[in-house]
Amino acid sequence: MSAILKTSSLSKWFGEVVALNGIDIEIGVGITGILGPNGAGKSTLMNLITGQLSPSKGSLTLFGEQIRNNLGVLRRIGYVPEQDRFWDEVTGYEFVTRLAGLTGMSIRDAKIRSKRVIERVGLADRCHTPIGSYSRGMRQRIKLAQALVHDPDLLLLDEPLTGLDPLGRQETIELLRELADEGRTIVVASHVLHEVESLTSEVILLVRGRILASGEVKSIRAHIENFPHTIHCRSVDAREIGKRVVATPGLIGLDFDDQGVAIKTQDPAAVYAAITDAVVAGGVTLDRLSAADDDLDAVFKYLVR
Amino acid sequence: MNWQAYLWSSLAAARISGSLLVRKKRILFLGVLVLLPALLPIAVAFLRGPHDRVTSGLELFALLGEYGFLGTLAPLAAILLGTALVGDDLEHGTAPYLLTRAVPRSALVLGKFLAYAAVASLTFLPAMGLTLVSVLVTSPESIEAAPMIRLFAHTFGVIVLALGVYGALCCMLGTLTKRPVIYSVIFVFGWEPLTRLVPGYVDFLTVKKHLLALWPVVTVDRIDHSIDVTRKVIDVGLGEASLILALVALALVGVTTYALRNKEFARGQNLA
Numbered sequence: 001m002s003a004i005l006k007t008s009s010l011s012k013w014f015g016e017v018v019a020l021n022g023i024d025i026e027i028g029v030g031i032t033g034i035l036g037p038n039g040a041g042k043s044t045l046m047n048l049i050t051g052q053l054s055p056s057k058g059s060l061t062l063f064g065e066q067i068r069n070n071l072g073v074l075r076r077i078g079y080v081p082e083q084d085r086f087w088d089e090v091t092g093y094e095f096v097t098r099l100a101g102l103t104g105m106s107i108r109d110a111k112i113r114s115k116r117v118i119e120r121v122g123l124a125d126r127c128h129t130p131i132g133s134y135s136r137g138m139r140q141r142i143k144l145a146q147a148l149v150h151d152p153d154l155l156l157l158d159e160p161l162t163g164l165d166p167l168g169r170q171e172t173i174e175l176l177r178e179l180a181d182e183g184r185t186i187v188v189a190s191h192v193l194h195e196v197e198s199l200t201s202e203v204i205l206l207v208r209g210r211i212l213a214s215g216e217v218k219s220i221r222a223h224i225e226n227f228p229h230t231i232h233c234r235s236v237d238a239r240e241i242g243k244r245v246v247a248t249p250g251l252i253g254l255d256f257d258d259q260g261v262a263i264k265t266q267d268p269a270a271v272y273a274a275i276t277d278a279v280v281a282g283g284v285t286l287d288r289l290s291a292a293d294d295d296l297d298a299v300f301k302y303l304v305r
Numbered sequence: 306m307n308w309q310a311y312l313w314s315s316l317a318a319a320r321i322s323g324s325l326l327v328r329k330k331r332i333l334f335l336g337v338l339v340l341l342p343a344l345l346p347i348a349v350a351f352l353r354g355p356h357d358r359v360t361s362g363l364e365l366f367a368l369l370g371e372y373g374f375l376g377t378l379a380p381l382a383a384i385l386l387g388t389a390l391v392g393d394d395l396e397h398g399t400a401p402y403l404l405t406r407a408v409p410r411s412a413l414v415l416g417k418f419l420a421y422a423a424v425a426s427l428t429f430l431p432a433m434g435l436t437l438v439s440v441l442v443t444s445p446e447s448i449e450a451a452p453m454i455r456l457f458a459h460t461f462g463v464i465v466l467a468l469g470v471y472g473a474l475c476c477m478l479g480t481l482t483k484r485p486v487i488y489s490v491i492f493v494f495g496w497e498p499l500t501r502l503v504p505g506y507v508d509f510l511t512v513k514k515h516l517l518a519l520w521p522v523v524t525v526d527r528i529d530h531s532i533d534v535t536r537k538v539i540d541v542g543l544g545e546a547s548l549i550l551a552l553v554a555l556a557l558v559g560v561t562t563y564a565l566r567n568k569e570f571a572r573g574q575n576l577a
Contacts, residue, residue, distance in 0.1 A: 053569050053570075081398075085398035087399055098320055099406065101314070101317025103314070103406055104306055104407070104408075107313070110317070
């Protein structure tokens, strides 16, 4: 498979802060996920790929060419930034049409393509209202529309599913899969493993500016599954909760403190089920239950050690 | 990119900037400000005593233009609108939509600049027209239409040039710095008046000097009563002034383009 995007010892620093350190990656056709916690360097990598930044060291090529100020390459990229920033007074239609015109399209062509791509992302009925009135999901979709309007070969999405409701996520995932089936290369940066996993089997794991792992999601998931999950329960009935979960499969340990209990387990689903049963049956009150992102950071720490 | 595509790109950039400029609150504020000179002739006529020296209509319009539109309002318009042309996109995080597209940076800057020039000029045109009407209505003597129209066209042309040059300066400052309004105010309302106090050619390093050379009513010898100093103004030729202003505007737009090409913008913000 010939690489669309290739980096060689790519590094980027801002003063004393090293955002990326010696990155070597090759990305080809299909969907590739770049997974990493906040501050891992995902957005810096995206900014380098889109030509907004120059490498401090090493090289980065797209379609075999340097990126920065290369109009031929930029024409083939569509970028969906993470920031939720718009010209709020402008309608979705104006937003997409005018950005389309920037690439040298005539007004007529820009209008035709914009209409087509807005329909594709499912915003045809709201495209003539100001973006300031849009929901989070609609704003993500209009961002996607502006990235697609010039029919790019490579689509770069920085945290595209953040803030979306479950229906919005599903619709976006399906759309991205369709776009990949059309032969586009799609790169998705995210800090949520299961979101990346729902899109692709190829993942690059980025932590503190370095590539930690790359390859099939299954192999990375296997690392994570071997790692004990920690579930924090804040409750005055912490001891009672401990009694209810002690017999769940995969339990590793219980750690009580003044506020509740930290449950370490390799089977979080069984623990959640036991806690739910305890709350429903009565006799146990639960103030707060937390896991997920905390665990993800812990996973990264685990893989780093 | 061929010239047609380049033109479409510039036009698209102009349309984006133009539609944003006209929707900003500051354009409303500017629109009110530029109407103020129209009130002065009315005030003068109202307050004038029977034995007061009467200023001719032409002289009054030229004075209002020089001290009002040219000296204060045009630079203010440039500061309000010009600094925001690129600066607002960088500050508000919308720059990635522009900078990650296959658009020549020069087309982007040119389009934005032309949008600013059009919006600013169209804001000043009715205000200056209204001031002219106000002067005509309150003028104690009758004024022929032809010289008045010529004067109006001349002064409006210089105002458009002023908006262009000051606008290019403010746009460049908006691209290069994080506090463009402050630097613009320092230049226009600090540096430029200060140079008039310094003997010699220092005031040639201002935009105003060259604009005043193009202004229709210019006196060669001017005595500045407020500081009790007699200062001979060193003249600059019409052709020279026009050329310098055009070159300065071009250079400033060039610097802005160069900055957009070569500076780094992470998350659409100036890393400088």
